[in-house]
Amino acid sequence: MTDSKRSDRAPVVTGRGKRERLTTAAVKMLHEQGVEKTTLADIARAADVPVGNVYYYFKTKDDLVEAALGAHAQGLQTMIASFEGLSTPQDRLKALIGGWVGQRDLAARFGCPTGTLCSELGKRADGLDRTAAKVMQGMIDWSEQQFRLMGRSDSRDLAVALIAAYQGISLLTNTFRDPELMVREGDRLERWIDSLGRPSEDPGDPA
Structure with a gap:
């Protein structure tokens, strides 16, 4: 659900190992073009790796899609770890929202990096759909933990709503x-999180 702003068609990074560069390129190209439209040649070009070398690291495009999902999961863990220094679960949840808002230009162009991939893979039944679901599940589980730390008995429902x-x-x-x-939705969600400690508010509705 997080990514970095990048220019169209530019090589991703050229100073790292080829497998890592190919994985990073797969994340980029799958987000921008989708799974079906993206070819191994597209990914190789974005990674600045000869297309013939791709098969040394990844036998099929599905292998690269799985690696991209792993990168999304690792990015989620890194993001979560960066919030651990914040003193309250409310602050951590609002930091998450701030991260989403910070990627608004990217979302406007291509949608949520993780969400769009999950949506596309959800139409399949080859195992990659469940792998994608686990990445989204990780975000829900972490959010549920934060709401639970706020003392909410309905933490699961609140996490799903968020x-x-x-x-x-x-x-x-x-x-x-x-x-x-x-931006406007981020402001609204932050107010909603602040409201959850006030008993007069409906705890289950983020509207």
């Missing part, structure tokens, strides 16, 4: 090519 709100606004931001939609 991630669903983000995926929904990512779709609309991409559909309308309007990054400000993400």
